[in-house]
Amino acid sequence: MGTPSPKYTAEFKQKAVELYRKSGTTYAEVARGLGCDPGSLSDWVKKAAADAAPDGNPFQMAEDLRRLKRENERLRRENEILLKASAFFASRQL
Template identity: 35%
Template sequence: MEGRQRRSFTDDYKRQAVDLVASSGRSIGSVAKELGLRDSVLRRWVEQRGARLEPTAATRRPPTQATLPSADHAAEIARLQRENERLRMERDILKNCPAQWRACAA
């Protein structure tokens, strides 16, 4: 039995996730859940980038149309990553399936 493959994320994705935590005012746990990540992973990214979780009044800005799509975009990326993981698992199962069973399944 093979172990789970380690997922890798681009620096751009990590930056967007950290920006979402910093700009939304939501907890790391809630953002991580929305993105399909573990809390500890997102917390490490936030710490590595030195992001402030509670912006000061001077830097805080109300949500605008420019910030809202990034949350939707990040959620869509997370959904697609989960779907991709499921499809890879199904593919791997079918690879190990005997040839005569594949003909019946199709």
Template identity: 35%
Template sequence: MSRSSKYPEQFRRDAVELVESSDRPLRQIARELGVNHETLRSWVNKAKEEAAAPVEDPAVTDEVQRLRKQVAELQKEKEILCKAAAYFAKEMDR
């Protein structure tokens, strides 16, 4: 659910970009833009969280599921082969 803001989305994106590209303090930039510094700080934090969040790609998700299934099958096969090798090693010692 998105709250309406008195600041347009493009203005918020530009303000965040200005904070990230400037060496000036956030408070100074907020003052120059006429925005509360805590509001600007929240925009910056939200942008950082969104940038750090992984992008869900259905193709990647499907591939991961397929590979996990394949790994599980290969682990079962390996377990069976290890048991068979142990069995035949015992048979050879007799």
């Protein structure tokens, strides 16, 4: 089996994109210096250009969105459990 690909933080991705834009060199040279894959760096640069968010870091927004989706799902499950418990206890009082 292969090794899992590393997970880079939103801050790392943003700094890598900034470094690439300032350096004026190739993806490969910047990626080699950062220790990441040139293809990943290329994807990050394209995503940053496409998502030119007014508040800054599009990678942070993506992380926040994933976190909020997970939290939303957890809250839905908790609500479902509470509704079932409420119905159970209501039926026992009758």
